[in-house]
């Protein structure tokens with residue numbers, strides 16, 4: 526028999542990004558009514574739709590992998606259809622005119638080995654080195670005894686400069702948004718393990734045909750509301766107050782945060798639209814906001830210092846609207862040693878003909894340029910590489926300066942469970958196997974949801 530959850534579980538979720546909405550959807554599917562507070566007008570956070578010149582963009586071009594199983598499951602739970610919502614492509618790394626790797630339709634991990642041995646733009650010796658490296662990683666079960674930088678790992682396994690520049694560096698920056706000299710080898714191996722070593726479809730690249738607010742957070746909000754939960758947008762949380770039970774039962778009394786003890790009877794959230802009381806709080810705000818909300822709570826000092834120690838990395842996306850006939854040779858194509866790292870043809874992906882997106886991940890010299898100068902560099906590169914002589918009708922540069930945490934070795938990431946029972950932490954930066962990704966955010970939200978549920982006896 527299915528047990529209904531106790532009605533005393535009344536969770537609040539701070540932040541309607543992918544982590545918060547994953548927690549909200551999961552709890553709703555378990556029969557729990559949740560309340561979500563989102564400070565922005567729209568849901569989605571760092572993966573949100575942006576309207577510009579009547580054209581639907583995102584705050585940055587995103588890509589999912591087939592191994593993002595929980596994100597894909599939740600999109601379907603709230604009414605999405607993966608095959609309609611995405612253009613699914615077999616893993617293909619194409620650096621225009623320099624390098625090309627395409628996985629054949631063979632079972633994993635054979636597909637990758639065959640792809641590496643057939644890669645164009647590498648010498649036979651380099652292909653053997655890359656395939657040998659992958660075999661060794663499989664032999665180690667993708668687990669290092671001691672974490673190190675990706676650069677150190679590549680040097681240890683004899684991956685020379687050309688191989689690194691064409692294959693491993695673009696892969697590392699795309700996966701971890703961190704340059705190889707700073708990036709955690711173990712986290713990169715976690716991504717390789719899950720995307721390349723299980724099923725062939727895990728390495729598929731999924732390019733969304735709809736914007737990132739519509740893809741999941743908005744559907745999740747509708748799902749939550751259909752089941753009796755509440756979503757407040759434009760309603761930021763300003764403070765978290767713990768409530769203490771009166772001795773011998775009775776009403777709860779509000780106490781200052783500094784007075785709280787771990788036997789809290791719940792939490793009061795101070796919001797821009799009044800105060801509300803809940804049994805659990807899942808703080809799924811971005812790290813800087815989470816630190817601000819938790820700082821006044823003495824028990825959270827350790828968590829706050831973990832959050833404050835995380836460095837951030839940027840991602841820039843340059844959208845360019847060209848005449849409709851302009852297209853790229855592939856829906857997604859990389860450039861070697863250029864400002865534009867990856868180019869996306871939104872015409873081929875989402876029928877937005879002539880709209881191109883250039884993505885520049887992680888720190889670099891592009892940060893010193895003005896937005897107009899950066900766009901001109903991209904326009905120049907498109908002309909040189911693909912002969913696109915037309916000028917774009919418009920361009921829009923979206924600079925997310927704090928896009929993700931810098932995924933360096935041995936990071937001490939805060940756990941979802943905190944020093945205060947029922948005060949939980951979700952977000953891509955919280956403890957987990959993955960770098961800052963949608964799947965990492967979703968998994969953290971699911972862990973928080975599980976922590977709100979009564980333990981199974």
Ligand SMILES: Cc1cc2nc3c(=O)[nH]c(=O)nc-3n(C[C@H](O)[C@H](O)[C@H](O)COP(=O)(O)OP(=O)(O)OC[C@H]3O[C@@H](n4cnc5c(N)ncnc54)[C@H](O)[C@@H]3O)c2cc1C
Nearest residue numbers: 540542543544564570571585587588761762952953962963
């Ligand atoms: C440009 C860019 C490109 C990316 N590309 C990829 C990619 O290709 N693939 C991939 O997997 N990942 C990618 N990522 C990373 C991915 O977007 C993030 O890991 C993920 O969206 C983080 O989700 P989150 O819920 O943890 O945090 P957030 O998305 O930051 O959500 C936090 C939410 O809390 C809200 N909030 C803030 N303050 C308050 C408050 N006081 N009260 C209430 N709400 C508040 C915010 O408005 C926000 O909606 C990219 C990120 C960026 C920026």
